[in-house]
Amino acid sequence: MDISYIILVPFIPLAVFILLGLFNQKIKPAVSGYIGVLGLLVSSSLSFYAAYQYFFVSGKMDGVYQTFIEKAVWMKFTETLQIDMGILVDPISVMMLVVVSVVSLMVHIYSRGYMKGDDGYTRFFSFLSLFTFSMYGLVLATNLFQIYIFWELVGVSSFLLIGYYYTKPSAVAAAKKAFIVTRFADFGFLVGILIVGFTTGTFDFETLNAVSPEGGSLLLNWASTSFMGLSVITWALILIFMGGAGKSAMLPFHIWLPDAMEGPTPVSALIHAATMVVAGVFLVARLFPMFYFVEDGFALNIVAYVGAISSLFAAIIAITQNDIKRVLAFSTMSQLGYMMLALGVSGYEGHEGLGYMASMFHLFTHAMFKALLFLGAGSVIHAVHSNYLKDMGGLRKYMPITNITFLIASLAIAGVPPFAGFWSKDEILVAAFENNILIYCSSVFVAGLTAFYMFRIYFGIFWSKEKAYDHAPKESPLSMTFPLLFLALLSIVVGFIPFSEFVTSDKIGFEAHLNYPLAAIATTVGLIGIVLAWAFYKKENSLSDKYANAFGALYRWAYDKFYFDEIYLFITKNIIFKWISAPFAKFDRKYVDGTMVGIGNKTVWTSEKIKGLQSGRVQDYAFSFIAGAVVLALVFIYLWTN
Amino acid sequence: MEKIIFYILAVMMIVFAITAVTSRKMLRSVIYLLFVLCGVAGIFFLIDYNFLAAIQLTVYAGGIIVLIIFSVLLVHHIELKLDMAKPIRQIITAIGCLIGIGVFLTTIYSYPFKVVENSNITTTAQIGSKLLGYGEGGFILPFEVISVVLLAAMIGAIVIAKGKKLSDKNEETI
């Protein structure tokens, strides 16, 4: 299969970025919007074409999806160790191409309406293009280092876009936080890469993933070298997962994600819901064979538990939040936890690999309906100029399209058949049920919570009591509603894609069946959640407050996000700033510099002391001279006589 | 006889030398110096260098001492008592000088001088021909040099001594 044209996919957004970035001031806003959309349209078409080619025409050989690689050396370290730049085409990268293309295109179109009249319109589109470029690069990466490079680039695009309203201190703080927290996680990622690079002598996914349980691969040779009870490679994988956890907002690196909602809503939809945050999941999936085979999947277990805990944790917090974007952010985190745990409980071959396939499937469907939710929320925020639930209510009359699409998305995420979320979530639950009953129970509980908090905000926004609006909210323009409708359509239909035929851990398709009992349980739990939400929030009543009070401390904790922000604040403000940096800075001035200055001062002091010797009195000189001469004479006499 | 004269001279020289450097009256110490110089001339006589003794008397006793006396009279009141160094310094210096004497004398006495017994008389003519000789062992060049030095010193002395008082403007050049 000829894949060279796929190289164009990332490079078109890059070209758009450079064009818009360089001529920021000179391009009319309207034009820059068109350039952005047009560029992405081309990229997307290419991606769709590539997906079609790969999945249906020429990707398969003997029933196995082949991996196509095209690369060039970018930097050479040793004969074997080098960084390549290139593209790698396999089922998950093609699937990700589609996800990125669809969401990014929709967000581009949406932004033309949402950002209208904003000062930095062109800047916004150039950043979006930069992000899209980086994301394409990330999913197509052929090796660990390339993925790291684009990993950093998506991070910085995220930084720039969160800090888009750069005069707002909260936005700046959020941007900084997002970058630094993920950077900290990336530190682990980088060390992991270094370990892998050193122990195996390669960064290439293809070589690294050529692991088989029979052993013999270069990876397993190293797996025996142990360090603190675990093999070196396991450590490396844990560290790499740390990077993934940072990007995917897993516990405890999740704190940046809610704050990242300071960015414009389309950005939240694109970066912090659909694409960038799934990079962590993608990374684990990319290295899945390594995770699975090295030391019996020890690292994979960690992935599973971190995912499960994060998903539960985020769902609990999401119930209590009042900012609708934050609810969605925690919801994202919760769903990402789902994907992680699905990967974590997955096996490798055939039906065993259901978790892997489910994770990717959920990634795919989630991207659609979560982007839709965010764009819908953006539409609402656009109309009422507030993020807070208390400022909304009864909007269904004013914004029918938003209402319908938001409802569809909510149903999808709540796992109500036949919407997309139901199918993928069901697969995850099956995978969890088959492997780890504890995780399964938690997941089912989370499913109920998800339905509850989603319908809490749905009812809160669109039903409930009408608030006193400054001016009557009105439905958004076509540029915004079109993406909503399109994504809503996708949220309905994508669930019917036979995903297990295309994306599997061993690249051989299999047929997945609906597990009716489990599906029924999940659906029931979801429906219970919806009904509860309906009871609590359809009409404004005091029921919710009553229950909140009943939970007391637990509610408060959840409302304050279990004080994670405070812990981080403590670490940065107190430990790093006050206990490390400040003493270092002081130490530097006082002792290090003090020593150097002290040496200088002592020199001056000494010379002050001894300058008296140079008195200018010839007699004194003569005295020293004669005394010296006499002493020397004595010495010589002494020496001669002995 | 000569022996006794030598000892008298020696004692006189040492006594006057010490008084010369310790006297607190300027003029007196110059006069004491004169005695020392005369003593040196006496020693020259004793070892039969009459010409040298004559020079010593005329140049030193006659010229230099007069010069110094004039300068003393120009810059001093006769009765002015000089201030001396601090006693501690005097003592230290004295001890240093005594040690120096000790060192010198041990060196001198431990060295076996090869004394040649003689009673040569050196005439002025010999000295003159040596001074002006330009052959082997002649001293004509140093002689000329010293003449020039003397001339230069003379001119210099005149120039310096008559130099005008520095004005306040040139204060910083000191």
Add this chain to the structure above:
Amino acid sequence: MDILSLFIIVPILTVVALVFSKTLERSRVIAMIGSIIQAAMAINLVFAYLKERAVNDDIMVFTKDVVWFKNFNIHYNIGVDGISVALLALTAIVVLAGVFISWKMKELPKEFFISLIVLSLGVYGVFISIDLFTLFVFFEIAVIPMYLLIGIWGSGPREYSAMKLTLMLMGASAILLVGILGIYFNSNADGGPLTFNILDIAQVNIPIAAQKLFFPLVFVGFAVISALFPFHTWSPDGHASAPTAVSMLHAGVLMKLGGYGVFRVAMYLLPAGALHWSWFFIILAAFGVVYGAFAAIKQTDLKYINAYASVSHLGLVLFALLTLNKIAWNGAMIQSLSHGLLTALFFALIGMIYGRTHTRDVAKLGGMMKILPFIGAIYVITGLAYLGLPGFSGFVAEMNIFVGAFQQPDMFNRILTIIVVSSIVVTAVYILRLVGKVMMGPLLINEVTDLPKATWYEKTGLLLLMIPVIAIGVVPFWLSDIIMKSLEPFIQGVL
């Protein structure tokens, strides 16, 4: 005239021309022309070098040897390899940018430009010298003008800073001279004549005891100018007081002499000493990396932040050199270039901000992006490049260093490497704090709503520096090839 001696002659001619120039206008035009010629020569040299290298396998090419002082066998012996060529090009670019940035220099412009050009002359000299003594002479020529440049044109406690800087560097030079003489007097270990020629000495087996004795001297002598912890304290004060162009040149070029010297002299001539001492100095260097980064977080003066950041980044260069690994060495050289460009950029930007707002206090600045979009954008890009964003030179350098350092199989080096890698997080903290505070956020200088936009010469200066940063970041293999090839003989000497 050979291509390398021109690097000495052109600055001299520029200085002579400057001496005779009468007006401000004329002197800056002369300085500009002079530095443009230098830059052109540097670019020409790069291509000439590539061409020459293809047919010539010597360690040094374009060599020339003139006896300078016969009694001690001192030669004016010049030649370049890939590393020198790259650093020469860096110098030429930074000098040119520096001249542009100081376009509006009002006070004694003629003397200022003369000092600047003399400084660059010294730096060129160091990079082309093969003779140790000549190298040392040029090294001193490069250091001395700093005193004048800071003492006369500086700000704040400039006499103090100038004195401190000069004294510490001179002290280091004294140590260095002892080391160089030590090498010289051991250069006949194999029976030949005493020589200062680096290439000849490298062929000689200097006695191990002598190597152990003289390596620390030479290393510290050179490393002080690269702000090795704990001898870095001249750098914050010096940079804070120095005028913009001087900070640029100093941090951008002069501090590179340290790493270059360590590599060319200490490592190459005293390999056994390097092996023996590396554990000690590598701890210092690694500590310096983290230390500088943490200390930078707490500073409030823009220039101080940058000075500490330089301590951190140049610590990385020394760290990489001490790992005695080819990849890391490659990284060290790229880091030298990258840091040179980026720091020069930073100082130029700080100078521009200071020139407009008259403050360098982070607490007093804010939201500059709004009123200075061009400078703001470049500032943000520079900051991102500084913290090692892919696509810029810093990333390439750091990755080479980290990968290289990690190739050393023992635990000690590994742990140090991980500590050093952690500096990328701390770097992100202080850079983002800076960017967030100064460029973003609400406008803090209330009375000011409009500041003069960047002028053509400022833009030229900034872009001159920015372009190579991106070029190295996007196509590192080109530079990497030049450097790697030249590293071969050195790495063989050491290992």
Add this chain to the structure above:
Amino acid sequence: MIEGISIYEILTLTTILFFVGVYGFLTRKNLISILISIEMILNASVVNFVVINKYLYPDMLQGVLFSIFIIAVAAAETALAVAIIINLYRQISSVEVKDTEVMKY
């Protein structure tokens, strides 16, 4: 030759004379007194020259000639010194050493 007196006695004498001069040079505070001490030191050395010439190398005249030179130089030196002293006195009205310490630092 002085009968009954060996070279050692004479050299002892000159040594004492020399150190008395040194003592004076170091302890006196007046320029003229210092000049006197210097004369004494010079005289001691002159005597040494002459005596050694006479006792050890009676056939030569070098010692004598050098003595003459020394005396000449001493005369020149004294003349200059006196000139300087007088000039100094005119300017600062003092010939004390402590008043002429501007040479230091």
